[in-house]
Amino acid sequence: METNYETIVIGGGVVGSGIAYHLSERYKEGVLVLDKKYPMSGTSGSTQAWVWVHNKTPSWYAEFSMYSAELYPYLSKKIGDVEYKRTGGLSPFFNESDREKAQKLAESYRKIGIKIKVLSREEVLEKEPYMNPEVAGATYSSIDGNVNPFRLIDMYMRAAKRNGVRYSTYNRVTEIRQVNGKYLVVSDKGAFECKNLILAGGTWSREIGDMLGVKIPVNQLRGQILVSEPLKPFLNFTISGLRQANNGEVLMGYSMEEAGFNRATTLDVIQETANMAVRYVPGLRKAKIVRAFSGIRAMPEDGFPILGNVPGYENLYVAATHSGVTLSPLIGTLITELIMDGETSIPIDRYSLSRFG
Amino acid sequence: MKTDVLIIGGGPAGLSAAIETASRGLDVTIVDEASQLGGQLNQQTQVLRPLPSVYEPMRGFELANKLIEQIKGFNVRLLLNHRVVGFYADGSAGITDEENVFPVKAKKIIVASGAAEKAVAFPKWTMPGIMTIGAAQTLINRDFVMPGKEAVIVGSSDFAMETAIQLMDVGIRVKAIIEKQSGALAKEQEKASELSKNGIPFYFNSFIKEARGNGQVEQIDIELPDEVITLSVDLVCMDGGRAPILDVFYQLGCSFGFQEELGGWVPQYNHTLQTGREDVYLAGNAAGISTQGPLLLTGMIAGISVSEELQAISPAEANEMREALWKELGLLEDKEVYSGRIKHLENFTSPLLKDQFIS
Numbered sequence: 001m002e003t004n005y006e007t008i009v010i011g012g013g014v015v016g017s018g019i020a021y022h023l024s025e026r027y028k029e030g031v032l033v034l035d036k037k038y039p040m041s042g043t044s045g046s047t048q049a050w051v052w053v054h055n056k057t058p059s060w061y062a063e064f065s066m067y068s069a070e071l072y073p074y075l076s077k078k079i080g081d082v083e084y085k086r087t088g089g090l091s092p093f094f095n096e097s098d099r100e101k102a103q104k105l106a107e108s109y110r111k112i113g114i115k116i117k118v119l120s121r122e123e124v125l126e127k128e129p130y131m132n133p134e135v136a137g138a139t140y141s142s143i144d145g146n147v148n149p150f151r152l153i154d155m156y157m158r159a160a161k162r163n164g165v166r167y168s169t170y171n172r173v174t175e176i177r178q179v180n181g182k183y184l185v186v187s188d189k190g191a192f193e194c195k196n197l198i199l200a201g202g203t204w205s206r207e208i209g210d211m212l213g214v215k216i217p218v219n220q221l222r223g224q225i226l227v228s229e230p231l232k233p234f235l236n237f238t239i240s241g242l243r244q245a246n247n248g249e250v251l252m253g254y255s256m257e258e259a260g261f262n263r264a265t266t267l268d269v270i271q272e273t274a275n276m277a278v279r280y281v282p283g284l285r286k287a288k289i290v291r292a293f294s295g296i297r298a299m300p301e302d303g304f305p306i307l308g309n310v311p312g313y314e315n316l317y318v319a320a321t322h323s324g325v326t327l328s329p330l331i332g333t334l335i336t337e338l339i340m341d342g343e344t345s346i347p348i349d350r351y352s353l354s355r356f357g
Numbered sequence: 358m359k360t361d362v363l364i365i366g367g368g369p370a371g372l373s374a375a376i377e378t379a380s381r382g383l384d385v386t387i388v389d390e391a392s393q394l395g396g397q398l399n400q401q402t403q404v405l406r407p408l409p410s411v412y413e414p415m416r417g418f419e420l421a422n423k424l425i426e427q428i429k430g431f432n433v434r435l436l437l438n439h440r441v442v443g444f445y446a447d448g449s450a451g452i453t454d455e456e457n458v459f460p461v462k463a464k465k466i467i468v469a470s471g472a473a474e475k476a477v478a479f480p481k482w483t484m485p486g487i488m489t490i491g492a493a494q495t496l497i498n499r500d501f502v503m504p505g506k507e508a509v510i511v512g513s514s515d516f517a518m519e520t521a522i523q524l525m526d527v528g529i530r531v532k533a534i535i536e537k538q539s540g541a542l543a544k545e546q547e548k549a550s551e552l553s554k555n556g557i558p559f560y561f562n563s564f565i566k567e568a569r570g571n572g573q574v575e576q577i578d579i580e581l582p583d584e585v586i587t588l589s590v591d592l593v594c595m596d597g598g599r600a601p602i603l604d605v606f607y608q609l610g611c612s613f614g615f616q617e618e619l620g621g622w623v624p625q626y627n628h629t630l631q632t633g634r635e636d637v638y639l640a641g642n643a644a645g646i647s648t649q650g651p652l653l654l655t656g657m658i659a660g661i662s663v664s665e666e667l668q669a670i671s672p673a674e675a676n677e678m679r680e681a682l683w684k685e686l687g688l689l690e691d692k693e694v695y696s697g698r699i700k701h702l703e704n705f706t707s708p709l710l711k712d713q714f715i716s
Contacts, residue, residue, distance in 0.1 A: 042716055203716065261715050261716040262714055262715060262716075263714040263715065263716055264608075264610060264714040265443065265608075266443070266444065266445060266446040267443040267444060267446075267451035267458065267460075268445050268446050269446075270443060296716050
């Protein structure tokens with residue numbers, strides 16, 4: 001295998017593969033993606049894969065997510081069907097007292113052009129007849145949806161490979177050194193040299209940063225998800241907590257735990273999740289659960305994406321974020337612009353690593 | 358609910374582990390998804406031999422009754438029609454009666470989850486009327502239901518031959534035995550020859566090409582070495598071998614090795630039948646596919662080891678008994694299986710798969 005590349009991306013998940021693909025559209029130099037296991041064996045393969053804009057706060061972060069969601073239809077045209085569905089998103093609330101909070105949220109979004117409706121009980125039940133009739137209302141946004149994460153990453157990889165990107169999988173990076181103004185990436189399967197290095201290690205960002213003495217404050221959050229047997233199509237929207245996949249399975253999950261890299265599932269959380277799902281959609285009580293799995297999500301210390309140049313390092317870039325599925329088309333676009341043009345079409349200073357001091 | 362020993366699975370291995378632990382005064386709970394104890398023994402009408410020296414040869418369902426009889430003499434909590442569905446953060450097992458889930462906190466767990474049959478896939482193999490040999494045997498002997506009138510058997514292991522005979526005994530016409538290999542795999546040649554004597558053809562180097570039928574199997578095409586023949590059948594019994602049932606071990610975070618002679622992926626264990634998790638032991642087919650005699654012995658070994666850990670028996674006594682049982686296991690068990698088991702023990706500290714929940 002070639003050991004010299006213009007650009008190396010560490011991490012082949014939805015963020016890393018998204019960057020590699022977008023880069024390969026314009027960039028004819030050599031690109032290598034290194035993955036510790038195989039793309040989709042980490043966070044990207046253990047997600048409900050919402051493309052989710054509304055109730056991200058503050059509104060500038062929602063705006064950022066919206067730009068990414070708007071790229072999805074074009075992405076499908078370029079890389080193939082990733083089962084992207086703009087179902088619209090519902091975030092139900094059960095207490096009338098929450099309505100005021102919802103109104104405020106909608107108001108702050110209106111200022112930046114994101115339309116969010118606050119629905120009455122009747123409106124919710126009209127949209128989603130199987131929702132619990134005790135619901136008080138919901139916030140609703142038409143831009144939310146979901147995607148099939150396996151298709152998404154697979155298509156990213158295929159398209160990137162067609163454009164000449166190389167992948168080296170089951171290949172853990174063990175050391176990164178700076179040599180004569182270049183980066184030397186030492187891995188289980190040998191050392192690779194590159195000019196540009198992009199750190200897209202997701203949940204392992206902190207560990208990868210440490211190899212260079214860069215502090216990337218990303219923590220791990222565990223989410224446990226239940227999978228129902230395939231049911232007839234009956235849920236129309238992506239609901240904050242559950243969605244129905246194309247084959248009829250309902251994915252349910254809204255939990256967040258600090259468990260490091262431990263991907264076990266626990267009955268405690270499984271039961272809470274089942275209770276949540278039944279509270280939202282009482283009919284699910286009758287459904288059989290076929291599986292539970294958990295995923296470790298990346299969560300930057302302040303919750304917002306960490307994007308762009310690494311201060312004090314030439315040609316070193318970082319992309320570490322929560323909501324990688326939602327943001328991957330936009331992050332891929334922006335990091336490509338940064339490398340090719342030296343500037344981005346929308347400002348990303350807000351997301352610089354420098355904010356952590 | 359609290360218990361000293363939680364035994365998952367109430368088949369021959371689980372029951373013999375329960376006898377060893379409960380007889381020494383430990384508080385024992387058995388959970389099984391079936392409505393009665395005994396596991397697969399209940400539909401086994403064949404004579405089982407060799408059994409451990411404490412048992413004379415007997416039929417499967419007779420052995421089940423004998424084990425259940427012994428259990429009744431002790432104070433064992435039975436959770437029949439219950440399933441283990443997961444584990445709580447504090448290590449308690451989550452057990453359901455299909456209505457509610459409740460926690461059971463055990464000092465030690467013995468997993469005796471048994472084996473699952475593997476299917477033999479061919480085009481349209483999921484049609485009604487096509488089933489594993491174990492399913493056919495269960496329908497006949499446990500449920501007293503005729504699974505069909507005209508059958509073929511795919512496979513020629515001892516179990517397949519035994520089942521073919523049982524099908525004939527209840528008046529099902531066995532039209533052929535189909536075997537991919539070039540000869541019968543059964544070790545007990547007399548079963549194969551009994552079938553031959555009854556005029557049942559053996560098709561070697563052959564396999565089912567396709568099944569056909571309207572809503573259920575009606576015809577199959579068999580690919581013979583030099584031609585394709587079509588038979589009318591309403592029952593196809595397939596023997597794809599068996600593999601340990603591993604779900605609970607995964608959930609417990611045990612480590613695994615791969616041992617072809619034991620049925621593929623098997624949890625790692627040492628000579629006390631302790632898995633990679635020190636509070637979890639295993640027994641029976643879950644510890645490697647074997648015959649009923651060895652299944653009982655592994656159950657006894659696991660039960661003795663747990664009794665020792667919980668100080669219901671002295672280490673010296675436990676060692677002596679374990680040694681004797683391992684010796685008997687070496688004599689009783691199929692040579693290949695036993696040598697696979699010994700290899701598996703040697704790999705205890707170097708499992709192929711561990712920490713599967715650590716990203």
